[in-house]
Amino acid sequence: MGEPSINVLTDAEIELIHRSSLDILEQVGAYLPFRETLDMLASAGADVDYGKNIATFPSDLVEECLRKAPSEVKLFARNPKFNANLGSGKSYFAAGAGSTLLIDMETGECREANTRDLVEMIKIVDALQHLHVNNEIVLPRDVPPEVSAQHMWAALFKNTCKNCELYLGEPDGVKDAIRMASAVVGGEEKLAKEPIIHFVACIGQPLTYEKSFLEGIVEAAKHKIPLFLDSGAAAGATGPATLAGTLALANAEILSAITIAQLVSPGVPVIYANWARAFDLKSETTSFCGPEYALMRIAAGQLAAQYNVPLAQGAFQADSKILDLQAAYEKYIGLISLLAGTDLIVGSGMLDAASVVDPLNFIIDDEIAASYSRIKKGLEVNEETLALDVIKSVGPGPGHNFLGTEHTFKHFRKETWLDYTIIERRPRSIWTRDGSKDMKQRALDKTRHILKTHEPEPLAREIQAELHQIVKEAEARAVKKAIQ
């Protein structure tokens, strides 16, 4: 069956970018301010300059580590219905993360969020059937920033049965996250086998790691938690102005992270998350959905396919400030990412370059994700689907049609996308009768309904108490640190 796909690089060009990335790692190397990582790389054959904290990576080492990375990564969920098997050929969708502001669904105001808002966002994502991964959607301002991560994680585990994407921070935090997730699934061993979390590890540019990243990666890899290794090099600012150069740089950064992860724990599941993009020198912001972004999604898809590792890319992240026509247009990136073979399409719900979340946006993205899943399935051509016998039996003539045939009955549900909920296709008279609502209003109705009716699968009381305890301990630690 023909699956739709899209290409922008020739095989020779893929090889050129790959070689260029290897050259970057061999000739330039990466800044790695953590003794343990430098030692580990040195003993694996890398050249290390301990004075500058820079290691250069032999190409053989990088390619060997790349081969150790599994081609499939399974993201488990408390409810197995939402397990996501990355690398299986199916595309999955994830909520966006890290916004600092929220559009209030009742007033339309763009404001800071609190824990209650975060819980509502998590619940909405939990209820939507086509989003498989929940996230640290918006930063709650009613908790101390030193422990906001722990508060977000507790909120996530209590309010979603889906896999959770957590941001990799300092090692104490990573330990907290692993303790929490272990409590939810029933122990560390169980978590290593069926991780209900994965960590996003963002590499700094250019080729610059933070100490906490390197410490955290050791902790996470030890527990076999999948690592979402992310570079967001931006052409013209944190990367060369040329798209190819920025792609090669971002690719080098991700390859260096894969090398480090595989050295720490061979076979640890990694996700190739290429966020290479362009800096817009006109508005002096980074675009999350321009035409260059589209080209880079396709190229990244070809690179990840070459490496045979699961690919995650951002999509649905509009630059637009509000949910308007610009936002709707910018969602085309989701389709490009899908056609590029992306396994995990991340970023639903986000506006204004992933700095603002609009709850209605989740509803709309969920609907779009459903339609994209139908596109991904492609179209089947064989004797049965060509339906010559049925065409013969119906025959030409007025009043003849295919509605009542067994063939239609047998196939229509899987051939046509019918499980949409807020797309309006009914006759105008019916639409008018029901209040002439536009898509935003219909999304608002559905959001209100979800918040009124959706009850996330509850966690046992003891588990909730344990999560609470871990948050309390983190708070005590933060206080102690502040006094010191």
Add this chain to the structure above:
Amino acid sequence: MVEGITAVGDKYQTGEFFLPDLAMGAEAFKAGIKILEPELFKLRKERESVGVIVLGTVAGDIHSLGKDIVATLLTAGGFEVHDVGVDVPIEEFTESVRTFKSGILGMSALMSTTIGRQRDVTKALKVEGLRGKVKVLIGGAATSDLWRKEIEADGWAATAVEGVKKAKQLLGVE
């Protein structure tokens, strides 16, 4: 059997079933009636119905899909439906209304070039002295409530589901 087709009709209205499900249900119902008809005739029992309706697409128009759906839903809703087909001449409509003593005449017209026939048939019913005995219900993509008023029909429906509701209202059974 009636229970079955009613359940299909209900599920269609709630969005759980789609047209092909409805069509399958109608086929099964028709097949069942064909077997039972001689027996019913022997017993001189007629199906209890909420009303008799003659249904067809006007002359010059061969669209049948919407009309077929309405016919199925009306059957599911307990009506005795006489579907006279597509491209139906004026006289056949009036004749059928007389023969079947129908309480409603349903006419479908899909094109702006054929909706005029709905007016012609309504006028013909008047001439034949039938207009007082039968309610006229119209539908089809080219029609509207404004058009209903203009041709002095009794009801207009935008969808099949609404068509059944209107038919029941016109006969005062709902």
